[in-house]
Amino acid sequence: MRYTSSKAATAVVTLALAGGAIAPATAAQRPSVDGVWRVDGYGTVLSIADGRLQEYQTTAVSCLKGDSAKETARGVYRAADGTVLTVRPEGSLHAAGSAGDRKLRRVARLPESCGRRMPKDPVTAFDVFWQSFEENYPFFAAKGIDWHAVRDTYRPKVHADTTRDELFALFSEMAKPLYDAHVLVLDGDRHFYQVRPGTVAPGEALDAKVKKHIVRRDLKGQKPREFANGRISHADLPGGRGYLRISGFAAYDKGDPSYAAQLAELDKALDTVLSPERTAALKGLIIDLRINGGGSDALGLHIAERLTDTPYVAYRKRTQYTRPQPIAVRPAQGVPRYTGPVAVLTGGSTVSAGETFTQALMDRPGRTVRIGEATQGVFSDVMQRKLPNGMEAWLPNEEFLTRSGRTFDGTGIPPHLRTPVFTEEEFAKNRDSAFDAAVAALR
Numbered sequence: 084m085r086y087t088s089s090k091a092a093t094a095v096v097t098l099a100l101a102g103g104a105i106a107p108a109t110a111a112q113r114p115s116v117d118g119v120w121r122v123d124g125y126g127t128v129l130s131i132a133d134g135r136l137q138e139y140q141t142t143a144v145s146c147l148k149g150d151s152a153k154e155t156a157r158g159v160y161r162a163a164d165g166t167v168l169t170v171r172p173e174g175s176l177h178a179a180g181s182a183g184d185r186k187l188r189r190v191a192r193l194p195e196s197c198g199r200r201m202p203k204d205p206v207t208a209f210d211v212f213w214q215s216f217e218e219n220y221p222f223f224a225a226k227g228i229d230w231h232a233v234r235d236t237y238r239p240k241v242h243a244d245t246t247r248d249e250l251f252a253l254f255s256e257m258a259k260p261l262y263d264a265h266v267l268v269l270d271g272d273r274h275f276y277q278v279r280p281g282t283v284a285p286g287e288a289l290d291a292k293v294k295k296h297i298v299r300r301d302l303k304g305q306k307p308r309e310f311a312n313g314r315i316s317h318a319d320l321p322g323g324r325g326y327l328r329i330s331g332f333a334a335y336d337k338g339d340p341s342y343a344a345q346l347a348e349l350d351k352a353l354d355t356v357l358s359p360e361r362t363a364a365l366k367g368l369i370i371d372l373r374i375n376g377g378g379s380d381a382l383g384l385h386i387a388e389r390l391t392d393t394p395y396v397a398y399r400k401r402t403q404y405t406r407p408q409p410i411a412v413r414p415a416q417g418v419p420r421y422t423g424p425v426a427v428l429t430g431g432s433t434v435s436a437g438e439t440f441t442q443a444l445m446d447r448p449g450r451t452v453r454i455g456e457a458t459q460g461v462f463s464d465v466m467q468r469k470l471p472n473g474m475e476a477w478l479p480n481e482e483f484l485t486r487s488g489r490t491f492d493g494t495g496i497p498p499h500l501r502t503p504v505f506t507e508e509e510f511a512k513n514r515d516s517a518f519d520a521a522v523a524a525l526r
Contacts, residue, residue: 114172120187124402136160139197142214146197147469165340179342180379182410183400201471205245208472215468219480265461267477282431285376290330293374301518310352311335317356323366324525332436333378362419367525371428373504377435387443388415392422397443399484424450426521430504433458441496452524455504455517457495
């Protein structure tokens, strides 16, 4: 059961009752969330009854049982992977750590196909794989991919005796031309995954190399203060500027994977970085996202809320079947807010939630400049689709739109000022062109 953009994120399913301006109802008066719900635009049906929630993943040709969750308190359901969903009787679902809500529609019963056992043969697995992308992947036209032609090419190669290795290789071949870092083919411990050509996937080795380079070169040996399991670091720079590096929006608390625990760790960092004294003296803030593996979109929005005094729309989310949903940034209350100039450093290793955070700052009131290279170009939450033979396909199904209706999927968000980002030449000549440009821009 997966509803956030973080590949490492876990979820707890919370079914809460609707709030409102009316007086609280008694338990007996509260509408029940029990029943069968279709999640519009997400190929998912939820069955809720007797203290249990069951997910079903559906296409026009399939219905496969997804994850289940047990009720641990009234209205609270906990899944094995942790996911937190809030289901309201009026028909909305919210996942902790994800931006926005999903619309639910009551249906009379489960689809007929959910009552039948799916065959596990290679041809059926192929059909479910292809159909999952056909119904949900929004970017075929933009990428010049004829998905029907792909089916015509590859389906004749699949038969009853096709081996698992052959099927995995075939699925990987079909996915390769998409060059989409949110598309994965999984089979046990092996997976097919790739990033946009000319970019490098963020990883621990690259992050460690970059961190040393920044400390030695940009911070002149000053050791930054680290937070959130080392994924957030901060240093004060000369001239009243600050440097905030964020390498991800997940795994802030290793002991507790819940969104609430990650948020608490983020607030500890922000309370130091944007303390009353620092915020009053700050003349410019560099936010470094150049190596950022993504995570929870909501954590990025939480940071944006500390960088504005004026509400605004971060972006709009939609699937092929739903209307754009505005995702707001509202000024944080009860804490200092910094509204001065910001320089955001990005590159091809800025991925997923790192990109949605970058997009959330595009219409930020005040001066915000992007420096470096275009981001990776993947924004959507990731759908995890089970296949009948036990393999999995992960794919995006959402678009994140700007005010003008543009999406940056595939191309990434471009910088205002283009500079090299952690090239071999930059390392060899002890340069950091993006950092230097940010310092200059904030003078």
